[in-house]
Amino acid sequence: MTFSDEELMVMFAAGTMAAFDMLYERYRHRLFRFARSCLISVSAAEDAVQDVFMRVIRSATQYRPGYSFKSWVFQIAANCIRDIGRVERKMICRNSHNDTSGLEIDDRSFHVRRIVAANELDQYLKVLEPDERMLLILREYEGLKTETLADITGTSPGNIRVRLHRIRQKLAAGRSAVDREGEI
């Protein structure tokens, strides 16, 4: 018998610090990879991991026993990453006269994209808005089900299906646009 995430969270809410450490152990790398995929810098992703667990500590008493810990913690992570991402993009735009080689910046809309030295994955995903990128990562990389994604984003599974559909359409279109550019 291994403690489930949910049991550990209930124990932590009741005061068992060790239970928190075990949850941290289980989720730290996973949440870091998630944050790293969504954000531009490593340090921003590290901050995100810290913020997520800070919020877990602070809102431990709000955790409803029986609710999926994974959904809960990814919901918190999505919020943290959104907040940090906004700040990160603003900072980069503000400093865009400095060294931002490797980034493509659009000051007005805060679009910041890794272009130089970006790997094929970043190239492929660069047509997406931050929120779209995050949803796609949760779906294709974290392998979360549409129901879980609906929980995390506070919408319905139907809405998630529609959004995923649009995101993939956008990727398919972006892909062909890139291919066409290459042909010129």
Next chain:
Amino acid sequence: MNTTSKTCLLLEDYLDGQLSKPDKDSFTAHLAECDACREQVRVSEKVRELFNQHPQTGLSDDADLRVRMALRREQYGKEPAKDVMNLEETAAWLGVTPGALAERLDEIPAFEIGGRIRFSRKRLEKWIEMKDGDILLQLQQSHLRKDNNLLQFPGGKHGKQQSGNSGAV
């Protein structure tokens, strides 16, 4: 692109490998005719393949330490839990009373330095994971009982409960 049909709605379940045999068969047949779904599957496979080709590394040891320290300060409002802890500190960390801990000492990895009992946090973490927490839960339950019974410590009783199921789990 053709218009989406009812069968198109099965796409996400198909990608998850969640469809029953008949549903899967009908969706596979549908794929042959539906450009939209084929494109969705193609993009999904492409993205998953790219994620596999470019795996992210985990949290670095340095960052891990920094995060742990910050979290400890948040939890305890003071210094982080030490690598080596005494009975009092270990009890606080486990969320049980020192008395409950002392009573089950023979089952918990501990060592002695100069006649004093000490616990290694790393070893405890491993032990909790290996023991799968059964003992920890019992300790916590006895702690909760103690809260209810006001210092009336349930001596002798829980030795019998040990092998039975602990109900809550």
